[in-house]
Amino acid sequence: MKTSDFDYTLPPESIAQTPIEPRDSSRLLVLHRDTGALEHALFRDLGDYLHPADLLVVNRTRVIPARIFARKPTGGRVEVLLLRREDLLTWECLVGGKGLLVGKSITIENGPSAEIIDVLEGSHRRLRFAEPIEPYFSKVGHVPLPPYIHEPLQDPERYQTVYAREPGSAAAPTAGLHFTARLMDELKAQGVNFSEVTLHVGLDTFAPVTKNNPEEHQIHTEWCEVPPATVDAITRARQSGGRIVAVGTTSVRTLESAARSGRDSIISYSGPTNLYILPGYRFNLVDAMITNFHLPKSTLIMLVSAFAGREHILHAYEIAIQEGYRFYSFGDAMFIS
Numbered sequence: 001m002k003t004s005d006f007d008y009t010l011p012p013e014s015i016a017q018t019p020i021e022p023r024d025s026s027r028l029l030v031l032h033r034d035t036g037a038l039e040h041a042l043f044r045d046l047g048d049y050l051h052p053a054d055l056l057v058v059n060r061t062r063v064i065p066a067r068i069f070a071r072k073p074t075g076g077r078v079e080v081l082l083l084r085r086e087d088l089l090t091w092e093c094l095v096g097g098k099g100l101l102v103g104k105s106i107t108i109e110n111g112p113s114a115e116i117i118d119v120l121e122g123s124h125r126r127l128r129f130a131e132p133i134e135p136y137f138s139k140v141g142h143v144p145l146p147p148y149i150h151e152p153l154q155d156p157e158r159y160q161t162v163y164a165r166e167p168g169s170a171a172a173p174t175a176g177l178h179f180t181a182r183l184m185d186e187l188k189a190q191g192v193n194f195s196e197v198t199l200h201v202g203l204d205t206f207a208p209v210t211k212n213n214p215e216e217h218q219i220h221t222e223w224c225e226v227p228p229a230t231v232d233a234i235t236r237a238r239q240s241g242g243r244i245v246a247v248g249t250t251s252v253r254t255l256e257s258a259a260r261s262g263r264d265s266i267i268s269y270s271g272p273t274n275l276y277i278l279p280g281y282r283f284n285l286v287d288a289m290i291t292n293f294h295l296p297k298s299t300l301i302m303l304v305s306a307f308a309g310r311e312h313i314l315h316a317y318e319i320a321i322q323e324g325y326r327f328y329s330f331g332d333a334m335f336i337s
Contacts, residue, residue, distance in 0.1 A: 001214060001279065002212055003210075003212055003217075005310060006302055006310065010327060015148050015328050015331070016326035017151040018151050019177065023043075023162075023178050024044040024179065024180045025042060026042070026043045026178050027326070028043045028332065028334070028335055029041075029325060030334070031308055031312060031316050032337055033337065036315065043178040043183075043332075043333055044180075046183070046290075046335065047183075047186060051191075051192075052190060052242070053192075053242030054243045054288075055194070055242055055243070055245065056187070056193070056194050056245045057196070057197055057230065057234075057246050057255060058163055058195075058196055058247045059173040059197055059199050059250045060161075060164060060197070061167075061168055061199060061201060062165060062166055062167045062168070063159055063164070063201075064169065065144075065156075066081055066082040066083070066143075066144050069109050071107050072099075072106055076097065076098075077097075078096060080095055080096075080108075080127070082170065084200070085168070086126070089129045090126060090128050090129075091126070092125075093125050094125075101119060102116055102117065102118065103115070103116065104116045108133070108136065111133065111139075112131045113129070114127040114133075144171070146329050149329065159172050161173065161179065162179055162181055162184075163176070169200045173248045173251070174292045174329045175247050175290050175291045175292050177329075178333050179247075193233060196227070196229075196230060197226050197230055197251055197255065199225075201250055207298075209298065209299060215278065217299070219275075222273060222274075224253070224270075224272075225269065226255065226257075226269045227268055228268040231266055231267065234285065243287035244286055246286045246289050246290070248292075249289075249291055249303050249304070252277070252303065253277065253303075256275055256283065256284060256286065257273040257275045277306050278303075278306055279306045279309075281306045286307070289307055289335075290333060290334070290336075291333065291336065292327075292333055293327040293331055293332065293334065295328070304334075304336065316334065320332070
């Protein structure tokens with residue numbers, strides 16, 4: 001297995017720059033992984049592919065306005081991207097600027113000061129703020145869109161799912177962006193159930209795998225939670241013959257992190273995960289998956305390849321490009337069953 005095995009060529013015009021309205025009018029490519037057969041649909045028709053007692057597991061994380069600006073004592077401007085809060089005052093960050101070494105201080109524009117207490121790999125730094133930064137988000141924070149989106153976002157809420165509740169992500173769990181409250185009500189009316197997990201997404205989710213052997217790649221660590229209510233919902237779905245349908249790769253990794261000794265065993269969990277899913281992985285809980293189209297040579301295309309088969313995924317991507325599907329965060333969706 002080589003990283004190049006997960007590469008494909010995407011025309012730049014296939015990268016969605018703006019979200020489509022309404023949310024559930026995006027296209028849906030349905031992949032039957034047992035045969036590789038494909039169907040073309042719209043996301044609002046998702047109910048045609050779900051059964052009563054199926055359980056959709058969504059990630060309720062909310063994107064924080066994690067992009068902020070600061071000044072060095074010399075007056076030079078510094079861009080800070082908050083990645084992960086470690087305690088009340090300490091954050092792991094990406095910091096853009098020169099000379100930002102341990103002991104140096106910066107001052108957030110219209111906000112508190114912060115000291116660099118650790119230099120991590122590359123531009124990663126650990127900052128300790130003089131006071132909690134969260135109360136300043138409304139006046140100093142900006143939503144950090146992925147680097148391949150160049151159009152300004154008119155409504156920041158379009159980079160949030162309609163069920164986002166737990167602040168903590170630097171990027172959205174984009175498979176969930178297609179849901180509307182109306183569609184969720186329709187699915188519930190036909191007997192489909194919903195349950196929630198949390199995984200706070202870091203920007204490393206967009207990072208390509210640079211090692212020739214993907215097994216040598218060090219995946220990022222993120223915080224996740226499977227609450228007891230979700231464990232109960234999974235148990236009921238299993239007993240009723242329903243499928244566990246993960247909404248997004250973040251939900252997949254959260255569920256599989258909580259899985260223990262086999263398909264029917266799961267416990268509530270809260271803590272870090274660095275689960276790295278490559279072809280050959282045996283899925284313990286997830287029966288079907290809703291996901292967007294992922295970047296070449298990324299850990300996410302490797303994950304969906306582990307679930308559906310690399311050949312099936314690359315063929316589906318090839319057809320999607322030919323048929324004009326929109327790719328990446330604001331793009332169209334897949335349902336893999």
